[in-house]
Amino acid sequence: MSDRAVGEDAEDVEHVDVESSDDREPTDGEQSSEERDDGPAKRRNPVVAFLREVVIVLVSALAISLVLKTFLIQPFFIPSVSMETTLDVGDRIVVNKLAPGPFDIERGDVVVFLDPGEWLAGEPVPELSPVERALTWVGLLPENAGQHLVKRVIGVPGDHVVCCDDSGRLLVNGVPIEEPYVIDGAVPSQKPFDVEVPEGHLWVMGDNRPQSADSRYHLDGPSGGFVPIENVVGRVFVILWPFEHITWLQRPDDTFRNVPDS
Secondary structure: OOHHHHHHHHHHHHHOOOOOOOOOOOOOOOOOHHHHHHOOOOOOOHHHHHHHHHHHHHHHHHHHHHHHHHHOEEEEEOOOOOOOOOOOOOOEEEEEOOOOOOOOOOOOOEEEEOOOOOOOOOOOOOOOOHHHHHHHHHOOOOEEHHHOEEEEEEEOOOOEEEEOOOOOOEEEOOEEOOOOOOOOOOOOOOOOEEEEOOOOEEEEEOOOHHHOOOHHHHOOOOOOOOEEHHHEEEEEEEEEEOHHHOEEOOOOHHHHOOOOOO
16 A cells, blocks of 8 residues: 555544544434433333223213213113013113114104103102212113103004904004014003094003003193104114013014005
8 A cells, every 4th residue: 555545544534523422312222321310211100001091991981972872872771561571670771862863763663752741740750869860861871761751653643543443453544453562461452542643743552551551541631642753762672681681672563564654
């Protein structure tokens, strides 16, 4: 190697800025001098982290439950015998709140509805604690159907419903119907009636006909025995509890298959 080449290399070295170890940026896996001075980074408290996650989960569950109850579904429990044996006392049911609405209420549907006028007069209202009221409001506890009513739709707007023909069957628009859901041993109705369901209303009856104070017994009341469709909370579509009663409720289409529209 020539002296010239050696001289150029030496000169270049003399003009190179040397970066001190303190000025350079720390590489991955290294700590800065400040971090070394401060000691190890603080760890998250696992208890606080757990509680934070629990709160997030609870708030999310409450929000979802409230949305479901408000717009889609709502749980109730059955306090009386009027719908036996389709629905027993203590059954937990869930209603579809999209019917009425996007889906129509049809003959044979089991519906939960608000008292249309003095149907529950004299009935005791269950006492709930503030916590029970709050959980019921957001939908985490089932609503007591004793504050509402649950019955089966027999007549829709325009229908002519009569009790009874010579064989003891109800007639809907002149067609006798067979009702397999009526409690064993009961006749379709011991009380005669002849009604035409007004627009925007329903005619409803309990499956336990001898023990159901339904449309038949309120003909002289403020509602005339009819239930405004706007009072319907929703259509019952499932028995959710107790476990041995879990059932998907099907509409008895065969019962009303031959009934003509009014």
